[in-house]
Amino acid sequence: MQKYISQQNLNTLLDTLIKQGTRVVAPRMNSGTPLYEPLLSSAEMVSDQLPRRSAKEAFFPVCEDIMSYTKEGQQVNLKDIDPATFPETVLVGVRPCDAAAIPVLDAVFSWDYKDEFFLERRRKTTIIGLACTTADDACFCTAVGLSPADTKGSDLFLTPLEGGGYLCDTCSDKGEALINGSEGLFAEATQAKTVTLAVPQTEAFDLKKVKSWLDEHFEDPLWDGVAVRCVGCGACAFVCPACHCFDIVDEGAEKSGKRRKNWDACGFWKFTHHASGHNPRDLQPKRYRNRIMHKFKYYDDKFGQTLCTGCGRCVRICPVGIDIAAIVEEINKKCLSRRIWPNVS
Numbered sequence: 001m002q003k004y005i006s007q008q009n010l011n012t013l014l015d016t017l018i019k020q021g022t023r024v025v026a027p028r029m030n031s032g033t034p035l036y037e038p039l040l041s042s043a044e045m046v047s048d049q050l051p052r053r054s055a056k057e058a059f060f061p062v063c064e065d066i067m068s069y070t071k072e073g074q075q076v077n078l079k080d081i082d083p084a085t086f087p088e089t090v091l092v093g094v095r096p097c098d099a100a101a102i103p104v105l106d107a108v109f110s111w112d113y114k115d116e117f118f119l120e121r122r123r124k125t126t127i128i129g130l131a132c133t134t135a136d137d138a139c140f141c142t143a144v145g146l147s148p149a150d151t152k153g154s155d156l157f158l159t160p161l162e163g164g165g166y167l168c169d170t171c172s173d174k175g176e177a178l179i180n181g182s183e184g185l186f187a188e189a190t191q192a193k194t195v196t197l198a199v200p201q202t203e204a205f206d207l208k209k210v211k212s213w214l215d216e217h218f219e220d221p222l223w224d225g226v227a228v229r230c231v232g233c234g235a236c237a238f239v240c241p242a243c244h245c246f247d248i249v250d251e252g253a254e255k256s257g258k259r260r261k262n263w264d265a266c267g268f269w270k271f272t273h274h275a276s277g278h279n280p281r282d283l284q285p286k287r288y289r290n291r292i293m294h295k296f297k298y299y300d301d302k303f304g305q306t307l308c309t310g311c312g313r314c315v316r317i318c319p320v321g322i323d324i325a326a327i328v329e330e331i332n333k334k335c336l337s338r339r340i341w342p343n344v345s
């Protein structure tokens with residue numbers, strides 16, 4: 001079902017939700033950097049820039065408390081954080097590459113162990129996606145089977161119209177409920193043309209072919225070649241909408257403290273460091289190999305999905321110019337590509 005919503009009515013919708021106590025998360029500027037963050041007003045939302053970090057933080061924060069303890073004499077008191085207290089949320093202005101990663105994450109967070117911290121936020125969040133009108137050299141969503149107008153993961157999906165306002169696709173019951181609860185703000189779909197959407201330049205990968213190559217090449221000179229520059233900073237994992245590794249740590253002292261869930265990254269040397277001192281991924285190429293294997297082979301083996309939506313964030317942020325798209329392109333084409341380290345002379 002398609003509807004129309006003007007920019008003014010979208011602002012009214014967001015301001016009304018905020019006034020009613022709903023957490024509205026959208027791209028907003030924070031010290032000059034666009035980030036997905038809770039809005040105080042619709043005026044804060046920026047819709048023309050890709051946030052530096054992904055929308056997964058609305059479900060899976062960088063750091064969160066999962067339990068606290070206090071000790072009085074011999075009595076230890078444990079207090080769980082109750083996910084039922086998480087607020088109803090509307091996540092708006094979500095780029096297709098971010099929205100598409102969220103159902104991919106559902107698979108791992110609802111697998112053998114049900115992660116109620118992630119799942120309760122998922123249940124309580126309505127996602128309003130937004131089509132992309134610009135792409136840069138790092139974007140490659142079309143290479144992994146998505147597009148600047150892909151509605152995967154969105155409950156409602158907005159496409160900007162020439163002359164202003166948005167065409168709004170309803171993609172789920174949650175989206176329909178939001179429209180039904182917003183009387184007078186949505187109208188019948190207009191005949192106006194949508195604006196020209198972005199066109200990422202990377203050619204489509206044959207993901208089956210890439211996976212078959214990875215199945216056979218756990219050991220390969222490619223890994224030393226692509227990862228020789230990797231400094232293991234973990235930035236690629238932290239900006240990624242699909243990376244989801246975390247660590248559980250206890251922080252505190254004898255009398256009180258907290259158990260926390262913190263993001264982790266397979267690029268860190270300590271990630272697989274055993275208590276014995278042995279580290280099966282003792283060198284950076286082995287860690288970088290794991291990053292590619294996890295995204296294009298292991299996750300597919302386990303859940304039948306690719307763990308990359310082509311957002312390009314890891315390409316933009318890598319301090320040494322490692323380009324995952326160029327590496328997968330190389331695997332895809334089986335020939336050296338001059339795009340492997342585009343930012344390094």
Ligand code: SF4
Pocket residue numbers: 236239240241242243295307308309310311312313314315324
């Ligand atoms: S691996 Fe890189 S391009 Fe792919 S989804 Fe993650 S950050 Fe985006």
Ligand code: SF4
Pocket residue numbers: 229230231232233234235236237267317318319320321322
């Ligand atoms: S951002 Fe670049 S240098 Fe840092 S861990 Fe990722 S690939 Fe390595």
